[in-house]
Amino acid sequence: MRPPCSGPGFAGARSPNAIARTVLLALLLLYAASAAGNGAVKYRVQITAPSDLTSLLESNLDIVRWSTREEVSEDELRQLFKTAPRQVRDLLATEGYFSPTVESALDTGQETRVVRLTVWPGEPTRVVSVNLQVTGAVEIDLARERRQQQTREAFGIQDASVFRQADWESAKQRAVHSLHRKRYAAARIVDSRADIDPQAHTARLSVQIDSGPPFTFGTVRVTGLDRYPQRIVTNLNPIRPGSPYDEEELLKYQRRLQASGYFASVVVAAESDPARADGTPIRVNVVEGAARKLELGVGFSTDRGLRGQAQYTDKNTLDRALRFSGSVKLDRLSQEAVAGLSLPRNAQGHVYGAEGKYNFQDIQGEQRTDWSITGARTFTIEERESQQSLQFLTESRTLADGTKDDRKALYAAQTWRWNNLDDLLVPRRGHFLSVQVGGAAEALLSDRSFGRLYGKGTYLLPVRDFGTLVLRGEAGAVLAQTRENIPSAYLFRTGGDTTVRGYAFESLGVAEGDAIVGGRYLGVGSVEYIQWIKPQWGAAVFVDAGNAVDEIEDFRAALGYGIGARWSSPIGSLNLDLAYGEEVNEWRVHFSVGIVLR
16 A cells, blocks of 8 residues: 555655645634734743754744744644644654654743653655656667766665655756756656655655757857947857757856956856757847946055055947956055056957056066066967967166166067866865966067076865865076076066065075076975865965076075965965075065965
């Protein structure tokens, strides 16, 4: 005989009679609340049950919720008390307990009444069989076995697991979504049953899913544009018409549009009508953001001290979707002004831009003033970036001993970047790598011919659930017989908050008089372990080593090591370190925000 609680799709659900009782209870309570003269009473509820079930009962029982009201009549209390055991049984059924024992008592001997509910849940109901069937077009899919296996794995409920209503519902949703996310956008459940035997404490589950037809993508339909042309949206589309439906591609498209800076909100979706499975339209709805924005900011680091920044952006310059940006940055070591203009991304995925920059620095006894103009073509997708650039830079330099010189170079470079960090602000796993190859020729507006190689990488490895191992490396080489007449911007120095801790900012380099200047070779390595004490707070130990020199045979790594604190804040990782520099035989405090990637 099938038990009364068996039925399609829901085990432990309220029957029509239970629903009627609930409605009747609500009407009685409303009536009682409106009646005057019954007399108000105060009461509290004491529940004795296993700890994992107590919170469920306290959060959902009517008698508990009403106990916080200012006035409850005697009739209301007795009606709540009468229905409480039935509600306890209904709630426990959602957790797999179909044969509980509930004892209730109402103590009226005190001014504050006490309702006591004692609950023995009994033996939990366990799954003894799972029958999951996937029918429809997936049966003739070349990858049908893999797709069906993925659906079973997504379902997740195994034999001998405790049956819970929430797990049952989410398992069905996961199974359907495993089909829906790739190719089968109209996948749906056509039948599901959870047959419960309360006496045997067993559950037999069966689900039948119809995959529906395979979907392919069609054309893009855009709504919400006003000031921007449609190519702003379509040029960011990673999906080709006719390609198989893939939910991740829709999300990727949406992320690209959100990251473009043109829109305040973006929704990208495809229709799931089986009648339009072949070439289903992609619908993009956008809300344009403010075209112009002024941002002001302040900050502090032990490398550069207090700093201020102002930036103005116009994303629709000359009403042609051209992006203009201008910024000014000031700190105790440098002043910088930048202005740039870039075109929207074209159909091939490239962004063309030009930038002019003024930069003054006074670091380690070397003062220099740089003026530069740079043109670049950049291709960016989620995981990598490729950029070709041409920069003309002039430099005026003065050392602490009064030595002055001027240098210039026309520098061409190819840069690649790869990024699979899980979070740009507070990463816990993944890697970042940047590599640049460039050079200048004396015959082309440069004071000296040279080549330049530079690479930088960070690797984060989770250690179980409570730690992160951070490995960092940086290396560079300028290929020339001497560094003379090569602008300092293309040479190397190191040391400071985000390089070799224990040393002053860019204090590791080549001694020239009373100044430290850049060298032709750079090598830096770091090993750090972060122990997460709380989800946002951690303690770190680290060892850094590195230096910048003019001759490879002179390279001797300067060692720094110490301890630190980490806070994963909403604006990035805040790092406070105490480091000892062996070469200078002193301790230094370092403070920085974020992980430096470029």
